[in-house]
Amino acid sequence: MDSDERIIGIKDVAKAANVALATVDRVIHNRAGVSKKTKDKVLKVIEKMGYQPNIMASNLSKSKKIVLGVLLPNISEGSGYWEFPMKGIVKAQKELSQYRIKIKTFTFKQDNNKEIRKKVLELINSDIQGLVLTSKFADEIEILLEDCKEKKRPYVFIDSNVRKIDSLCSIQQPLFESGELAAQLFNYCFNKGEILILHLKDTMDTEGIIGLKEKGMNAYLKEKNNSIVTKSLVITDFNENAINRMLTQTLEENPMIKGVFIPNSKVAYIAKYFEKRAGEKIYLIGYDFFNEDIEYLEKEIIDFLICQRPEEQGYQAVYKLFEHVVLKKEVEKEIIMPLDIITKKNYKYY
Amino acid sequence: MDSDERIIGIKDVAKAANVALATVDRVIHNRAGVSKKTKDKVLKVIEKMGYQPNIMASNLSKSKKIVLGVLLPNISEGSGYWEFPMKGIVKAQKELSQYRIKIKTFTFKQDNNKEIRKKVLELINSDIQGLVLTSKFADEIEILLEDCKEKKRPYVFIDSNVRKIDSLCSIQQPLFESGELAAQLFNYCFNKGEILILHLKDTMDTEGIIGLKEKGMNAYLKEKNNSIVTKSLVITDFNENAINRMLTQTLEENPMIKGVFIPNSKVAYIAKYFEKRAGEKIYLIGYDFFNEDIEYLEKEIIDFLICQRPEEQGYQAVYKLFEHVVLKKEVEKEIIMPLDIITKKNYKYY
DNA sequence: CTGAAAGCGCTTACAG
DNA sequence: CTGAAAGCGCTTACAG
Numbered sequence: 021m022d023s024d025e026r027i028i029g030i031k032d033v034a035k036a037a038n039v040a041l042a043t044v045d046r047v048i049h050n051r052a053g054v055s056k057k058t059k060d061k062v063l064k065v066i067e068k069m070g071y072q073p074n075i076m077a078s079n080l081s082k083s084k085k086i087v088l089g090v091l092l093p094n095i096s097e098g099s100g101y102w103e104f105p106m107k108g109i110v111k112a113q114k115e116l117s118q119y120r121i122k123i124k125t126f127t128f129k130q131d132n133n134k135e136i137r138k139k140v141l142e143l144i145n146s147d148i149q150g151l152v153l154t155s156k157f158a159d160e161i162e163i164l165l166e167d168c169k170e171k172k173r174p175y176v177f178i179d180s181n182v183r184k185i186d187s188l189c190s191i192q193q194p195l196f197e198s199g200e201l202a203a204q205l206f207n208y209c210f211n212k213g214e215i216l217i218l219h220l221k222d223t224m225d226t227e228g229i230i231g232l233k234e235k236g237m238n239a240y241l242k243e244k245n246n247s248i249v250t251k252s253l254v255i256t257d258f259n260e261n262a263i264n265r266m267l268t269q270t271l272e273e274n275p276m277i278k279g280v281f282i283p284n285s286k287v288a289y290i291a292k293y294f295e296k297r298a299g300e301k302i303y304l305i306g307y308d309f310f311n312e313d314i315e316y317l318e319k320e321i322i323d324f325l326i327c328q329r330p331e332e333q334g335y336q337a338v339y340k341l342f343e344h345v346v347l348k349k350e351v352e353k354e355i356i357m358p359l360d361i362i363t364k365k366n367y368k369y370y
Numbered sequence: 371m372d373s374d375e376r377i378i379g380i381k382d383v384a385k386a387a388n389v390a391l392a393t394v395d396r397v398i399h400n401r402a403g404v405s406k407k408t409k410d411k412v413l414k415v416i417e418k419m420g421y422q423p424n425i426m427a428s429n430l431s432k433s434k435k436i437v438l439g440v441l442l443p444n445i446s447e448g449s450g451y452w453e454f455p456m457k458g459i460v461k462a463q464k465e466l467s468q469y470r471i472k473i474k475t476f477t478f479k480q481d482n483n484k485e486i487r488k489k490v491l492e493l494i495n496s497d498i499q500g501l502v503l504t505s506k507f508a509d510e511i512e513i514l515l516e517d518c519k520e521k522k523r524p525y526v527f528i529d530s531n532v533r534k535i536d537s538l539c540s541i542q543q544p545l546f547e548s549g550e551l552a553a554q555l556f557n558y559c560f561n562k563g564e565i566l567i568l569h570l571k572d573t574m575d576t577e578g579i580i581g582l583k584e585k586g587m588n589a590y591l592k593e594k595n596n597s598i599v600t601k602s603l604v605i606t607d608f609n610e611n612a613i614n615r616m617l618t619q620t621l622e623e624n625p626m627i628k629g630v631f632i633p634n635s636k637v638a639y640i641a642k643y644f645e646k647r648a649g650e651k652i653y654l655i656g657y658d659f660f661n662e663d664i665e666y667l668e669k670e671i672i673d674f675l676i677c678q679r680p681e682e683q684g685y686q687a688v689y690k691l692f693e694h695v696v697l698k699k700e701v702e703k704e705i706i707m708p709l710d711i712i713t714k715k716n717y718k719y720y
Numbered sequence: 721c722t723g724a725a726a727g728c729g730c731t732t733a734c735a736g
Numbered sequence: 737c738t739g740a741a742a743g744c745g746c747t748t749a750c751a752g
Contacts, residue, residue: 029745040723045747053721075468076426077745080728118425194719201715208673209558240715323558359716365551365590366709369544379729390739395731403737427729430744 028069037065048073075347085120088341089148091139091161094127101285101308101330102127105178108334109152116342123338124148136160150341151175152334155185174344178333182228189340191355193328195229198359199236199283202305203248205324205361206279207240209303212247213278216270219254220286233283251277258289267293271302282306287325291316309362309370317364325362327370333357378419387415398423425469425697435470438691439498441489441511444477451635451658451680452477455528458684459502466692473688474498486510500691501525502684505535524694528683532578539690541705543678545579548709549586549633552655553598555674555711556629557590559653562597563628566620569604570636583633601627608639617643621652632656637675641666659712659720667714675712677720683707 034044039062046054047062054062065071090109093099106125113123126143128135136157143151144167151168153161155177165185168175174188181190206215217234234250241248253270255263267290271277280302282290287306294302295316305324306313316322336355343349362370384394389412396404397412404412415421440459443449456475463473476493478485486507493501494517501518503511505527515535518525524538531540556565567584584600591598603620605613617640621627630652632640637656644652645666655674656663666672686705693699712720 027745031745041746042723042748043721046722049747055721058721074430074745076430077728078747080424080426080430080730081745081747082728197715197719201713204713204715205558208555356719358710358719360708361711361713361716363551363554363711365547365554366711369547369706369708377729381729391730392732392739393737396738399731405737408737424729427744428731430746431729431731432744 027074028071029074030071033062033065033069033071036069037062079119079346082120085122086150086345087122087124087146087148088150088152088338088345089143089146090123090125090338091143091151091153091164092125092127093130093154096129099130100310104330105334105337108331108336109338111331112335112338112342116338119342119346121342121346133160140164149173150188150345152178152337152341154179155181155183155187155190158183158185174341176337176340178337179328179330180229182232187353188344189337189351189353189355191333191336191340191357193326193357193359195232196236196239198307198326199233199238200240201236201326201359201361202233202281202283202324203237203240203244205305206281206303207244207246207248209323210248210278212276214274214276215241215248215250215279215281216274216277217250217252217281217283218290219252220258220282220284220289221254221256230283233281237281248278250281260289260292263289264293271297277302279303279305284308285310287322288312288316291321294321295319309367314367317362317367320364323363325367327360327362328357329360377424378421379424380421383412383415383419383421386419387412429469429696432470435472436500436695437472437474437496437498438500438502438688438695439493439496440473440475440688441493441501441503441514442475442477443480443504446479449480450660454680455684455687458681458686459688461681462685462688462692466688469692469696471692471696483510490514499523500538500695502528502687502691504529505531505533505537505540508533508535524691526687526690528687529678529680530579532582537703538694539687539701539703539705541683541686541690541707543676543707543709545582546586546589548657548676549583549588550590551586551676551709551711552583552631552674553587553590553594555655556631556653557594557596557598559673560598560628564624564626565591565598565600565629565631566624566627567600567602567631567633568640569602570608570632570634570639571604571606580633583631587631598628600631610639610642613639614643621647627652629653629655634658635660637672638662638666641671644671645669659717664717667712667717670714673713675717677710677712678707679710 030041030044034041037044039058043054043058044062047059092105093102095103095106109123124146126139128139137160140161140163143164151173153175165175177187177190180192219230238250241250251274253266255266280290285308287304288310291304294304304322306322307326309325309327313322313325340351344351380391380394384391389408393404393408394412397409442455443452445453445456459473474496476489478489487510490511490513493514501523503525515525527537527540530542569580588600591600601624603616605616630640635658637654638660641654644654654672656672657676659675659677663672663675690701694701
């Protein structure tokens with residue numbers, strides 16, 4: 021049962037090809053300074069013997085560290101979301117520290133363009149060999165991406181890639197489909213009435229994202245061809261009183277509203293309003309799971325949250341860079357995250 | 371910004387403690403043959419210098435392979451589920467192959483006690499240093515677990531640990547809570563009526579599992595104090611005609627049934643019946659996601675599936691054994707999987 | 721273009 | 737109980 025095949029190493033290849041260790045190494049890493057003839061000979065032997073490099077040995081003998089960069093918003097009010105990808109990044113870092121991988125983090129305040137540009141400049145002048153970032157702030161990072169392309173520095177997007185910018189890999193949730201999913205869930209709760217889609221504008225370029233979710237929602241409703249329609253409301257003023265006023269007015273004017281869809285991570289703001297509101301149950305569906313949502317999930321004021329495993333996105337982003345830079349593996353261009361559904365009864369295990 | 375702290379190794383410790391490399395090695399691995407005095411001295415230096423072992427180097431110089439065993443049902447009709455943990459196990463194996471980890475798989479037909487016992491015997495007489503298995507088949511594996519305890523072989527349970535058997539780690543979904551979740555979902559679909567709980571008996575000891583799910587469901591309904599009640603139906607004959615007959619009769623006699631809860635992975639069997647059935651919509655909630663469910667999800671005959679990331683369970687099981695055996699890390703006694711909700715609109719990304 | 725040799729940080733016989 | 741030395745499978749100057 022024990023097939024104790026001897027592991028064949030660079031030494032075996034060298035002997036079989038009748039060359040020195042260093043030559044085999046050069047061929048394996050495609051380094052210059054090997055004649056075509058020798059290279060072919062070695063390649064053939066590698067192929068025939070089924071040589072597999074030993075990463076542990078390789079890393080052990082390597083001297084230089086590999087540094088990866090991370091450019092993300094810092095964790096502050098209004099951008100608490102970024103805590104989760106960061107956790108995943110830190111986890112990956114710990115796991116990979118044995119491989120002499122280091123991570124340099126560059127954070128900035130979301131609406132501070134000057135700070136973003138400063139960090140971009142720091143990154144351009146740094147010695148990183150790979151980069152994790154989000155495709156939001158597209159204008160500010162454009163120059164950084166150009167620089168990366170020139171220097172052949174790989175970069176990975178997390179959280180979104182709405183403008184379809186080229187990258188080593190982009191990791192995101194399917195947006196359109198998440199809108200469909202939300203519609204399906206609403207449809208389980210009621211099959212006649214209106215869904216109010218709230219556009220909570222903040223400074224980020226998220227209209228593209230919200231737009232896709234909205235399209236998905238309408239697509240599902242159309243497909244089911246039933247009596248649910250959507251209605252949009254744009255909120256620009258985040259002041260609590262302003263929100264209350266707008267919602268009260270809208271709900272009074274539209275008594276058929278049975279559900280509210282908040283296509284970003286600001287559900288708790290809105291749930292607060294519904295907690296105090298009397299009248300018939302209105303179903304709430306939002307995105308992403310925060311501590312402040314728990315209270316409203318427990319009271320079933322927030323009914324469903326659609327989540328995208330942000331921690332895993334951060335982890336995967338670093339891991340894919342590692343695979344590319346260290347292991348020289350092929351990396352898939354796109355990783356699509358599952359659409360997780362969170363309710364009162366399963367958030368504890370998420 | 372670059373804190374280029376020199377990594378301190380066994381050599382540095384040896385020099386600082388004024389002993390030989392081998393002695394430091396002995397202390398690190400708690401091997402015999404070191405005087406208390408020397409040991410304390412070395413330990414103190416390790417502590418002070420903050421020495422961290424380099425696993426890559428450690429593994430490279432180790433000669434012997436580590437073999438882990440896996441004892442699970444084979445993949446056949448009626449037990450297709452085990453394909454998923456197996457996938458995770460294979461994934462972990464690939465990732466860990468660099469660490470000289472080998473996995474020996476022992477599979478058996480679920481209802482073949484003789485075969486289980488045979489595999490158990492093989493395992494007892496094997497040279498494995500860790501074991502992945504499920505706590506189902508508790509009677510058959512009892513002797514194996516005793517043997518493991520005696521030999522101090524660690525073992526990890528996946529999929530369930532209803533009888534609360536001791537192990538290095540057990541990985542499972544929260545059963546009671548999954549019943550609550552199912553009840554919550556039904557409650558979104560209707561708020562008056564009956565839920566039929568189907569007990570599809572097969573040869574495995576799964577009554578404990580089903581019982582817990584049922585209790586969770588009733589707990590939620592009671593908590594909500596509304597007008598949904600449950601009703602159980604036991605099916606022992608899996609013949610299609612028999613199922614049809616029993617269901618038709620039950621539904622006729624109980625016109626208030628609005629939902630059917632199938633607390634195991636056999637939903638597709640039941641969905642087949644509902645596909646052909648005329649009459650008012652009856653909601654279906656089941657467990658685990660298989661290819662044969664897709665058709666019924668698409669038609670929204672199956673409404674929700676509650677899933678437990680079986681692939682990740684297999685992966686984690688192997689990984690935890692690896693952490694324990696190779697890295698000598700502390701491993702958590704229990705890993706609770708999230709309760710994933712799958713519908714027509716998100717199964718593609720699961 | 722090619723090779724011999726030292727070294728990465730550990731483990732493992734072997735000698736004392 | 738303790739230590740000196742070889743070796744794990746690679747990479748990296750250095751010499752030719």
